Amino acid sequence: MAKKEYSFYPGCSSERKASASNYLVSVETISKTLDFKLNEIPDWNCCGASIGYAEGGELPRHAMNARNIALSEKHNAGQDIVATCAACWLGTKETHERLSKSSQLLADTKEALKEAGLDLDYKGEVPIRHMVEVLIEDYGYEELGKPVKKPLEGIKIAGYVGCQTNRPFGVAGESFENPKYLDKLTETMGAEPVESYDQKVTCCGGALAFSEPEKSQVQIKKIIESAYDHGAEMIVTPCPVCQMNVEVYQDQINKKYNTKFKIPVTYYSQLMAVAYGSSAKEAGLNGNIVRATRLEEIASKK
Amino acid sequence: MTDANTLMVEKYRNSFLKEVEANVEEGDWVRMCMQCGVCAGSCPLGPHWAHPPQEIFMMIRAGKREEVLTSDSMWMCTSCYNCIVRCPRELPITHIMHGLANYAHRLGIAPKMNPTRRFAKIFWDNIASSGRVNELTLSIKLYFMDGIASGIKKGLEMMGVGLGLVKTGRLNPLGLISHSGVKDTKGLHAMLKKAKEIEDKRKGLA
Numbered sequence A: 001m002a003k004k005e006y007s008f009y010p011g012c013s014s015e016r017k018a019s020a021s022n023y024l025v026s027v028e029t030i031s032k033t034l035d036f037k038l039n040e041i042p043d044w045n046c047c048g049a050s051i052g053y054a055e056g057g058e059l060p061r062h063a064m065n066a067r068n069i070a071l072s073e074k075h076n077a078g079q080d081i082v083a084t085c086a087a088c089w090l091g092t093k094e095t096h097e098r099l100s101k102s103s104q105l106l107a108d109t110k111e112a113l114k115e116a117g118l119d120l121d122y123k124g125e126v127p128i129r130h131m132v133e134v135l136i137e138d139y140g141y142e143e144l145g146k147p148v149k150k151p152l153e154g155i156k157i158a159g160y161v162g163c164q165t166n167r168p169f170g171v172a173g174e175s176f177e178n179p180k181y182l183d184k185l186t187e188t189m190g191a192e193p194v195e196s197y198d199q200k201v202t203c204c205g206g207a208l209a210f211s212e213p214e215k216s217q218v219q220i221k222k223i224i225e226s227a228y229d230h231g232a233e234m235i236v237t238p239c240p241v242c243q244m245n246v247e248v249y250q251d252q253i254n255k256k257y258n259t260k261f262k263i264p265v266t267y268y269s270q271l272m273a274v275a276y277g278s279s280a281k282e283a284g285l286n287g288n289i290v291r292a293t294r295l296e297e298i299a300s301k302k
Numbered sequence B: 001m002t003d004a005n006t007l008m009v010e011k012y013r014n015s016f017l018k019e020v021e022a023n024v025e026e027g028d029w030v031r032m033c034m035q036c037g038v039c040a041g042s043c044p045l046g047p048h049w050a051h052p053p054q055e056i057f058m059m060i061r062a063g064k065r066e067e068v069l070t071s072d073s074m075w076m077c078t079s080c081y082n083c084i085v086r087c088p089r090e091l092p093i094t095h096i097m098h099g100l101a102n103y104a105h106r107l108g109i110a111p112k113m114n115p116t117r118r119f120a121k122i123f124w125d126n127i128a129s130s131g132r133v134n135e136l137t138l139s140i141k142l143y144f145m146d147g148i149a150s151g152i153k154k155g156l157e158m159m160g161v162g163l164g165l166v167k168t169g170r171l172n173p174l175g176l177i178s179h180s181g182v183k184d185t186k187g188l189h190a191m192l193k194k195a196k197e198i199e200d201k202r203k204g205l206a
Helices: A021-034 A059-075 A086-101 A103-114 A131-139 A141-145 A181-188 A213-229 A240-248 A250-257 A268-275 A293-300 B003-011 B016-023 B027-032 B038-042 B053-061 B065-069 B082-086 B093-107 B115-130 B135-143 B148-157 B159-167 B185-202
Strands: A004-009 A036-040 A081-083 A128-130 A156-159 A234-237 A265-267
Touching: A004 A059, A004 A131, A021 A036, A021 A131, A021 A265, A021 A268, A059 A081, A059 A086, A059 A103, A059 B185, A081 A086, A081 A131, A086 A103, A086 A128, A086 A240, A103 B185, A128 A131, A131 A141, A131 A181, A141 A181, A156 A181, A181 A234, A181 A268, A213 A234, A213 A240, A213 A250, A234 A240, A234 A268, A240 A250, A240 A265, A240 B159, A250 B159, A265 A268, A268 A293, B003 B016, B003 B093, B016 B027, B016 B053, B016 B065, B016 B093, B027 B053, B027 B093, B038 B053, B038 B082, B053 B065, B053 B093, B065 B093, B082 B093, B093 B115, B115 B135, B115 B185, B135 B148, B148 B159
Parallel strands: A004 A036, A004 A081, A081 A128, A156 A234, A234 A265
Antiparallel strands: none
16 A cells, blocks of 8 residues: 655644644654654644634634645645644634635635735645544554554543544544544553543633633543543543643642642553554653653553 | 724614624624524533623624623633534534624724733734744743733742643743744735735725
């Protein structure tokens, strides 16, 4: 089979020394095992994220995303655009959809893109996909299970799907209320998914963890508490904002609510990297503030 | 009252609904709401909304312009999209809330001190200048938005989080002096300027 190639939109949080840099490390590691190539979109920009709307408005926000799509269609012609970040995927996909439905918005966006010399490059023909879609649809669970060298036996994992890979678009074949793809991925890696985990699609507060910390931390507390209540030792997620919010505020929540949270929150790709036999460093485990010790132990075994 | 706001009050004197339909992102959906309240019950920050989405929709139809646009309700949206996927009429509620918040902010009548409004402005200015998020300057500007003293206090509260991120290589302590944005900042700035011009023209704000 020919090597699969994708036009890659890493997004701001995946940059070196940014909050999800370890996510990128783990994705690069599994890309070697699964033999796919990520061709970074040259000179990509921010998607506007979930908070950009207030100052940015409608057209400037779509112009930002359209610029990335145009750059991709120009430099990585014919390749599907793939994002690892949930917000990047959502923002790009939303613009792509909106422009395909409104000729007025498309014309306005192209007029703006002209200022960046890209008006003729926007075609809007390529699909916009999240990395988990690539794994599930282009490989499938069975194929993803084949390279497993070190099954993650005995680890109970809560699959925290969160919002933005799940709504409003979601992953094909999954329900909004109880998506199962993380559980299936976890199981494929040999671990034990906590299927009764009832906060798997609860919002972590998103960007409001910055601006409304008290309100958001109530959400985060629910997400962690339920994981513990159902016997999970770890939480796994597909979203950089979910990962960060659920991991880094545990100390603050402990102080405020007298809890004793200390639960690792990893990316699905980190589980995969460890199960595929990569080192802790290659799985980006040194980027976890709450160390994923069970995974580190498995990674260090010969 | 700001000039932009006065202009719109005069233009749409008799119908706030028409104003919303013309000027707010996805605003032409507002009349489709059937007042079931599923959105209110699905919102993670629901209890903090002075007026939940279905109430906002009814207030728009009832012409309660000032109450809606000066409300901090829409600023409670976390962009979780729960309301969108559950709405039986399939209204793009999240986008309408974003649209209303943006419109109120554009007219200069959104609640001045709302932290999400202020953070959102800091965020957009951050990405519009270099093209990519600079997480260090973004956090510093957020913590210091109320001045030095409260900034130091918030900075100390967040010290543990910040150090944890620096230690694990997830925050660049040198972000103040080195940050890699896009190469074509000139093109990006021109594009954003043009996009804003077109948008203002379409909404009669230019």
